[in-house]
Amino acid sequence: MRAASDAITVTGLHKHFGRVYALRGIDVQVGQGEFFGLLGPNGAGKSTLINILAGLTHADSGQARICGHDVVSDYRAARRALGVVPQEIVFDPFFSVREVLAIQAGYFGMKGEENRRWREELLETLMLADKGDANMRSLSGGMKRRVLIAQALVHKPRVVILDEPTAGVDVELRTSLWTFARRLHAEGHTIVLTTHYLEEAELLCNRIAIMKDGCIAALDTKEALLRRALRKTLCVTVEEVVGDLPEALAAKVRRREAHSLEFSLQKGSDSIPAVLEALRTAGYTVVDIATDQADLEQVFLELTRGAA
Numbered sequence: 001m002r003a004a005s006d007a008i009t010v011t012g013l014h015k016h017f018g019r020v021y022a023l024r025g026i027d028v029q030v031g032q033g034e035f036f037g038l039l040g041p042n043g044a045g046k047s048t049l050i051n052i053l054a055g056l057t058h059a060d061s062g063q064a065r066i067c068g069h070d071v072v073s074d075y076r077a078a079r080r081a082l083g084v085v086p087q088e089i090v091f092d093p094f095f096s097v098r099e100v101l102a103i104q105a106g107y108f109g110m111k112g113e114e115n116r117r118w119r120e121e122l123l124e125t126l127m128l129a130d131k132g133d134a135n136m137r138s139l140s141g142g143m144k145r146r147v148l149i150a151q152a153l154v155h156k157p158r159v160v161i162l163d164e165p166t167a168g169v170d171v172e173l174r175t176s177l178w179t180f181a182r183r184l185h186a187e188g189h190t191i192v193l194t195t196h197y198l199e200e201a202e203l204l205c206n207r208i209a210i211m212k213d214g215c216i217a218a219l220d221t222k223e224a225l226l227r228r229a230l231r232k233t234l235c236v237t238v239e240e241v242v243g244d245l246p247e248a249l250a251a252k253v254r255r256r257e258a259h260s261l262e263f264s265l266q267k268g269s270d271s272i273p274a275v276l277e278a279l280r281t282a283g284y285t286v287v288d289i290a291t292d293q294a295d296l297e298q299v300f301l302e303l304t305r306g307a308a
């Protein structure tokens with residue numbers, strides 16, 4: 001367990017909607033200054049978790065804190081420390097971009113000149129300066145998404161959660177969102193990024209949680225998750241399975257059939273020629289070989305499919 005001043009502390013969160021169990025006991029801590037990835041297929045429970053953190057939904061049981069503030073009993077302080085860019089784009093179409101941001105500032109009691117200047121800076125940074133007085137309904141999808149980001153940052157929150165910000169956006173906007181998220185992180189914000197693009201998590205995040213069916217299927221540093229991906233499978237077809245293998249080799253066998261042996265090897269340390277040589281020494285005649293290399297995508301699929 002980490003200190004109470006972690007950016008996000010979640011313990012034993014459960015949430016159901018009717019008969020659907022969206023969260024089944026989630027425990028996760030995100031430290032200050034992390035760039036944290038939340039991965040998982042559709043329906044895994046990512047948005048439900050985020051909505052609980054934002055105080056938009058209440059959990060059935062469990063606790064969630066933002067910078068040490070409970071999201072229920074200390075809602076205002078928790079909410080003030082958090083900026084959420086929601087997955088769904090919902091706006092009142094009749095407000096202008098500047099009005100949307102001013103309303104959000106008012107919601108946090110930030111009406112002064114300093115905040116107004118910050119809002120203008122956000123418009124500049126997010127390339128919305130010339131759209132400030134345009135009505136929301138006149139904006140393209142990509143622009144609306146940028147307004148959502150500006151809206152989440154109006155009160156300069158320490159923790160920023162982006163819920164699938166790049167789903168369905170074009171490559172150019174995606175790249176500029178990555179640059180912007182990196183900049184926020186460099187400026188000291190804690191970032192939680194929800195995505196189902198693995199390459200995005202791999203590019204940006206230090207630690208990654210993989211959610212599946214309302215549970216956390218894996219939670220580790222990016223490097224450790226990638227290390228899991230550093231396995232490769234070697235399938236060897238032999239004339240016949242003749243007898244005992246040397247112990248070191250037997251430990252790597254994953255499947256054994258009448259004419260084939262499947263080995264699970266560690267990339268880098270286990271060499272295929274060495275395995276083949278050991279097989280020959282043990283009296284096997286190798287007829288054919290095939291290999292299959294795992295990557296992060298396969299680790300993800302394996303975990304989220306629930307395969308052994």
Ligand SMILES: Nc1ncnc2c1ncn2[C@@H]1O[C@H](COP(=O)(O)OP(=O)(O)O)[C@@H](O)[C@H]1O
Pocket residue numbers: 017020021022040041042043044045046047048049
């Ligand atoms: N307001 C709601 N009412 C009923 N079911 C919901 C509601 N919100 C989410 N769910 C269900 O909870 C599960 C998790 O959804 P969600 O948190 O949106 O997943 P994700 O963001 O990972 O795609 C899904 O089965 C979804 O249909």
Ligand SMILES: [Mg+2]
Pocket residue numbers: 046047048087163164
């Ligand atoms: Mg979602």
